[in-house]
Amino acid sequence: MTDITKATDAIYFAPLLPWQHELWTQLTQRVSVSSGQLPHALLAAGMSGMGKRAFVWRLVAWLLCYEKHKHPLGACGQCESCQWLRSGTHPSLQVLPLISLPVSAEHNQQESKPKSTKSAKAMSASALKIKVDDIRALQPFIYQGGQGMRICILDHAEQMTIAAANALLKTLEEPQSQVHLILISDMPAKLLPTIKSRVQQLPLQTIDxxxxxxxxxxxxxxxxxxxxxxxxxxxxxxxxxxxxxxxxxxxxxAPWYHKRALWITVWQALRAGKRSSTAASDYWQSQLSITEFIRLSELMLLDMRRISLGLESMQQDIDLSVTLAKYQPLDNALNQFALSLQESKVALQQNVQEKFAYDKLMQELAQL
Ligand SMILES: [Zn+2]
Structure with missing residues (x-):
């Protein structure tokens, strides 16, 4: 089995997540038992980490599978359709942006390795955008007619430009038989209301x-x-x-999650002048990437704000409450540090050196 086959198998033929059984049964029975149809356009929306994409890719494989009526729990993995998915060349599946196609994502990762961090970042940001030309390029696929189901996936649908969204609206207003559009979005609040009103949202947000x-x-x-x-x-x-x-x-x-107690220790040492900001910067550079350190600091800030509002700490396994009982930073100082974290993120996108960003953050942390 090649690496690419393994990657696609883990996506199209993965076990169903336990909290998605009910929805799976509802949707698949609609197709097989009553030989009815799914809604023409579906939206899988909600914050990341709930398994939206896992559900959608599995559903795509099943809908396209030639043996689906014998395999109600998931695509057979053997038929011609399933083989096409494995090789990443299914003629009845179109995916936007291309980077979201399971196989292509892996190719892209390999290709981007030798490039500089900056161009890789720029590439991934622009690679997520769905432009009007991308939507227009889908039209022949959607309107070709003929037998068999065809599926279009629009991942990161909130990244569509306005022109792209308007072009998509026309398509949504003229449903084609046997064609299904599935939109995926981590930030559905950013989708145009006119788009949202024309798609049926999958209830993927509530998990027991x-x-x-x-x-x-x-x-x-x-x-x-x-x-x-x-x-x-x-x-x-x-x-x-x-x-x-x-x-x-x-x-x-995540490695940073296990450095939360250390974050408090280093912060306190900085504040008390027991450690210089240069030494703290060197130390953290040996421990975490700056992006990880920023995520860690954001969590600590969030919890510090909660505690200062009189709420319980979200982290019961470290001594943040005890530390803050002895010394509570002013709201201004918390705001200033939050701002510095934001500025560091922007600076890093503009290719500022990690060391420089770390040095600056340690100077700010010493003032907290
Ligand atoms: Zn199959």
Whole structure:
């Protein structure tokens, strides 16, 4: 099995996520039992980490599968259609932006490796944009007629330009039989209301807490970074991830998440003048990338604001509340540090050196 085949298998033929069983059954029965149709246009929306894309790719594979009536739980993986998906060349599937196509994403990653960070970043930002020409280029596929189902996926649909959204509206107003459009968006609030009113939203946002908890627990296999994971730790991860199980798992596996207690220690040493900002900068550079450090600091700031409002700390496994009981930074100082974090993100997009950004942040942290 090649790497590409493995990557596509994990996407099209992955096990169904436990909190999606009900929706899966509803949708697939509509197609098979009543030999009815799915709505012409669907929207999978909501914050990332809830498994929207996992659901959509699985559904795409099943809808296109020639043996789907014998395999109600997921595409057969063997028929000609499933083989086409494996090779990334399905004639009845169009994906925008191209970078979202499972195979092409992998190719792109390999191709971008030798390029500089700046051009890779610029490429990924522009690669997500869906332009009017992209929508126009879909038209022959949508209006070609003929037998068999055809599917268009529009991932990161909120990234459509206004012209692209208007071009798409026309398509949504003229449903073609056997053609399904599936929009995916992490930020549905940014979608045009006229688009939203013409698509049927899939109920993917609510996840039963116990199912989420059990899934995260099993996925982490009882340990995070070889440390035993307690039920409290899982509850905290889920709370920090706003209940999104896949996001909670990613959080548990992120190196920065395990440096939260260290963040407090270094901050206190900086404040007390026991460590210079240059030394702190050198230290953090050896521990985390600046992007990771910014995410870590954002979480700490968020929790510090909660505590200053009299709310309970979201992190019960570190001593943030104890530290703040002894010393509470002023709101102004918190705002200033939040602003510096934002400025650092912008500077990094403009290719400022990590060391420079780290040095500046440590000077600011010492003032907090
Ligand atoms: Zn099949």
């Amino acid at each position: 807490h116990k199912l989420a908890f059990d899934y995260v627990k099993e996925a982490l296999g009882g340990t995070i970074n070889r440390e035993a994971v307690t039920d409290d730790a899982i509850e905290q991860l889920l709370q920090l991830a706003n209940g999104a199980p896949l996001a909670a798992i990613m959080l548990a596996q």
